[in-house]
Amino acid sequence: QMQLVESGGGLVQAGGSLRLSCAASGRTSTYTMAWFRQAPGKERESVAAASWAGSSTQYADSVKGRFTISRDNAKNTVYLQMNSLKPEDTAVYYCAAGPYVTRGMLSREMYGNWGQGTQVTVSS
Numbered sequence: 001q002m003q004l005v006e007s008g009g010g011l012v013q014a015g016g017s018l019r020l021s022c023a024a025s026g027r028t029s030t031y032t033m034a035w036f037r038q039a040p041g042k043e044r045e046s047v048a049a050a051s052w053a054g055s056s057t058q059y060a061d062s063v064k065g066r067f068t069i070s071r072d073n074a075k076n077t078v079y080l081q082m083n084s085l086k087p088e089d090t091a092v093y094y095c096a097a098g099p100y101v102t103r104g105m106l107s108r109e110m111y112g113n114w115g116q117g118t119q120v121t122v123s124s
Contacts, residue, residue, distance in 0.1 A: 002026045002113040004095045009118030012085055016122070020080040022095030022115060028052075032101035033071055033078040034111060037091035037120075044094070046106035048080060058105050063089075085122045092117040 003025035012018055020035070034049035048059045048069035057069055068081040078095065096111035104110045 002031070002097050004097060004113055004115035006093065006095045006115045006118040009093060009120045011121045011123065014085060014087055014122055014124050016085050017081070017083045018085065018120060020082070020093055020095075020118060020120075022078045022080075024076040024078075024097060026076065027073070028071065028076045028078065028097065029073045031097040031099050031113075032105055032110070033069075034096045034098070034105065035069060035078075035080045036094045036096060036108065037089075038094070038117075039088075039091040042091075044108060046108070047093070049101075049105035050078065051102060051105060052100060053102060056105075060106065082120070085120075087122045087124045090120060090122050092119050 008020040032052045035047040038044040066084045071078040094117045095115040097113040098111040101110045
């Protein structure tokens with residue numbers, strides 16, 4: 001079981017930026033890595049994913065053009081750069097990892113490894 005630890009959350013004003021990090025306990029080179037988020041009273045939703053096989057990335061429509069997912073397999077770390085933040089981006093952000101995922105990269109069901117989450121709060 002891969003352990004995932006998120007960091008980088010915090011309080012930011014609307015229009016600001018944050019960079020989240022997710023450090024994995026094992027090698028990430030064969031894992032598709034993803035970010036999900038969950039706001040109070042809402043279901044967990046996908047944000048972005050980066051495939052294990054290459055440079056393929058996918059984003060939820062709500063964050064396209066504002067968020068960027070990247071990964072550094074040498075450091076077993078995945079990042080989420082969040083720009084132009086909006087109050088509706090407020091949520092707990094979770095890192096997830098799934099081995100060899102190529103389809104359904106934005107589906108929760110594809111991931112069996114989850115971090116504990118980091119809170120992101122965007123004030124208006």
